[in-house]
Amino acid sequence: MDFLRDPITFIGNWLQSLLVGFGLAPNLAELIVTLIGAFVLGTFGLTIVLFLIWFERKAVARMQDRFGPNRLGPYGLFQSIADALKLFTKEYITPVGADKVVYNLAPILSVVAVLAIWVVIPFTATVYGSDLNVGVLYIVAVGALGTLSIIMAGWSSNNKYALLGAFRAVAQLVSYEVPMVIALLIPVLLARSMGMNSIVHAQEFWYIFLAPLAFLIFLIASIAEVGRAPFDLLEAESEIVAGFHIEYSGLKFGMFFVGEFLHAFTIAAVAATLFLGGWRGPGVEAFPILGIVYFFLKTFIVYFIVVWVRGTFPRVRIDQMLDFCWKFLTPLALVLLMVIAIQDKLVEGWPPILYALSMLATNIVIALATIQILRTYARRERLRVSGERPVATSSETDFQRLIAQE
Amino acid sequence: MTPLEVIFLLTAGVTLGAAVMVVTVRNLIHAALWLILTLFGVAVLFVLLNADFFAVVQVVIYIGAISILMIFAIMLTRRVMQDSGPQFNQGWWLAGLISLGLFAGIAWMFSAWENFHMQAPPMAVDADPLRQLGEALVSPNAYVLPFELASVLLLAALVGSIIIAWEKR
Numbered sequence: 001m002d003f004l005r006d007p008i009t010f011i012g013n014w015l016q017s018l019l020v021g022f023g024l025a026p027n028l029a030e031l032i033v034t035l036i037g038a039f040v041l042g043t044f045g046l047t048i049v050l051f052l053i054w055f056e057r058k059a060v061a062r063m064q065d066r067f068g069p070n071r072l073g074p075y076g077l078f079q080s081i082a083d084a085l086k087l088f089t090k091e092y093i094t095p096v097g098a099d100k101v102v103y104n105l106a107p108i109l110s111v112v113a114v115l116a117i118w119v120v121i122p123f124t125a126t127v128y129g130s131d132l133n134v135g136v137l138y139i140v141a142v143g144a145l146g147t148l149s150i151i152m153a154g155w156s157s158n159n160k161y162a163l164l165g166a167f168r169a170v171a172q173l174v175s176y177e178v179p180m181v182i183a184l185l186i187p188v189l190l191a192r193s194m195g196m197n198s199i200v201h202a203q204e205f206w207y208i209f210l211a212p213l214a215f216l217i218f219l220i221a222s223i224a225e226v227g228r229a230p231f232d233l234l235e236a237e238s239e240i241v242a243g244f245h246i247e248y249s250g251l252k253f254g255m256f257f258v259g260e261f262l263h264a265f266t267i268a269a270v271a272a273t274l275f276l277g278g279w280r281g282p283g284v285e286a287f288p289i290l291g292i293v294y295f296f297l298k299t300f301i302v303y304f305i306v307v308w309v310r311g312t313f314p315r316v317r318i319d320q321m322l323d324f325c326w327k328f329l330t331p332l333a334l335v336l337l338m339v340i341a342i343q344d345k346l347v348e349g350w351p352p353i354l355y356a357l358s359m360l361a362t363n364i365v366i367a368l369a370t371i372q373i374l375r376t377y378a379r380r381e382r383l384r385v386s387g388e389r390p391v392a393t394s395s396e397t398d399f400q401r402l403i404a405q406e
Numbered sequence: 407m408t409p410l411e412v413i414f415l416l417t418a419g420v421t422l423g424a425a426v427m428v429v430t431v432r433n434l435i436h437a438a439l440w441l442i443l444t445l446f447g448v449a450v451l452f453v454l455l456n457a458d459f460f461a462v463v464q465v466v467i468y469i470g471a472i473s474i475l476m477i478f479a480i481m482l483t484r485r486v487m488q489d490s491g492p493q494f495n496q497g498w499w500l501a502g503l504i505s506l507g508l509f510a511g512i513a514w515m516f517s518a519w520e521n522f523h524m525q526a527p528p529m530a531v532d533a534d535p536l537r538q539l540g541e542a543l544v545s546p547n548a549y550v551l552p553f554e555l556a557s558v559l560l561l562a563a564l565v566g567s568i569i570i571a572w573e574k575r
Contacts, residue, residue, distance in 0.1 A: 099433075099436075145465075148474060167481070170478050
């Protein structure tokens with residue numbers, strides 16, 4: 001019965017008692033079980049990418065009125081495996097003048113930085129890598145390593161396009177970290193904890209209902225952090241060929257590819273954990289294993305939105321990208337954080353349903369005000385664009401003088 | 407030797423080795439990358455001391471912000487500022503002597519301290535160091551004044567940098 005309710009914890013405990021039964025020290029047995037768990041988690045993360053690639057190609061193809069992969073296996077499911085095998089057989093090319101150590105370290109770091117986030121994500125109430133009490137901050141810290149891998153790749157390739165891609169990467173990733181961190185603070189503030197599992201426990205009402213704006217800001221900022229369309233300036237094909245990974249070939253390119261897809265899925269998982277109640281769902285108290293189903297259901301819903309955005313939005317220009325971050329997302333996130341912090345104190349002690357409703361109302365008011373400000377701005381901008389254009393003219397006297405000089 | 411001590415010695419060795427590489431390596435980008443390894447080693451030391459928050463903040467600020475800014479600045483220079491001149495000047499033995507003396511002095515002071523061999527008391531099971539830190543930062547009998555002063559200083563720096571970068575019309 002215990003096995004059915006929570007099989008993963010059960011297997012872990014069983015394995016540990018088995019190892020202790022063999023005469024191993026309890027500490028050592030725990031270490032071995034932890035290492036096995038880490039291995040399973042890492043392997044899972046890397047293999048799900050094969051499925052994600054298929055999912056994304058299929059979804060984007062449908063949006064663009066195509067079939068997508070449909071030859072290999074049912075619905076083309078094995079296409080990614082074939083692609084991966086092809087990547088394995090490709091030649092590794094190291095450009096002349098590349099910094100070899102840094103060049104080879106960058107792809108590894110890009111995957112590690114993403115996989116490390118999965119450490120703190122709770123799959124069910126009992127299945128998680130580690131319940132750090134600084135989980136949310138840990139996600140931000142690990143994200144910094146991802147930025148580092150892109151810079152290392154761009155610089156060590158000894159290629160001007162790669163370097164330009166790295167410059168854009170720094171501008172974009174460092175900027176979008178600001179609204180992302182502020183948006184992450186809101187669930188922390190509502191749950192009174194930075195541990196991912198405690199935040200899930202605290203979500204009587206999903207935080208997407210209490211703070212829908214924070215969810216939107218987080219989603220937009222993290223899509224920019226991943227660097228996918230519409231924020232794929234780091235690898236804009238029409239401008240800088242392929243950006244930071246232009247010189248990489250074979251499996252090293254594959255690592256960047258895996259890193260990007262897994263990162264997109266990871267932000268979906270983080271969003272599902274922080275805003276959609278993670279593993280919460282009906283019947284989870286009795287059968288904790290159901291949490292995995294709910295968790296992945298929510299994650300794939302968010303992941304589908306990420307793919308949807310990628311399939312439908314055009315790429316933004318670099319000035320629009322920076323303006324959007326610093327003049328729109330950051331002020332909005334700051335206002336939202338302050339208002340929610342104050343309101344949280346004002347309505348403290350209200351019944352949970354009223355508390356949630358008042359938070360929702362505040363969010364709606366802020367959203368309406370934002371839209372009104374944007375509308376005023378857009379009207380002014382339209383007037384400016386449609387009005388007199390400055391043309392290079394010279395007055396009559398200037399013209400006369402020019403003629404006289406001639 | 408407990409496993410914790412082994413990990414500590416390994417981390418300390420890597421941190422010190424990387425720190426030596428920072429000052430001896432000729433390529434500036436490599437120096438910055440070794441610096442990142444050094445800072446990461448310090449973060450691991452924080453983890454060993456059960457100070458998770460400081461470990462994570464160390465990574466966010468020193469690796470995520472400062473080191474990346476440094477690498478960015480280096481990348482903007484031509485030929486990564488490689489120079490082939492001598493790395494030591496005439497005062498190198500003096501600097502070495504002073505730092506050795508300083509290290510010996512600090513080590514002697516610590517060994518003379520009566521609590522030097524004391525084991526760290528185990529943490530209470532339900533203790534939440536993060537919550538205690540947060541409350542201490544805003545509590546009037548603890549660190550609210552330094553905390554607010556630091557905030558004002560950072561805000562002033564922020565406003566100053568915006569004014570410097572302001573485009574005059």
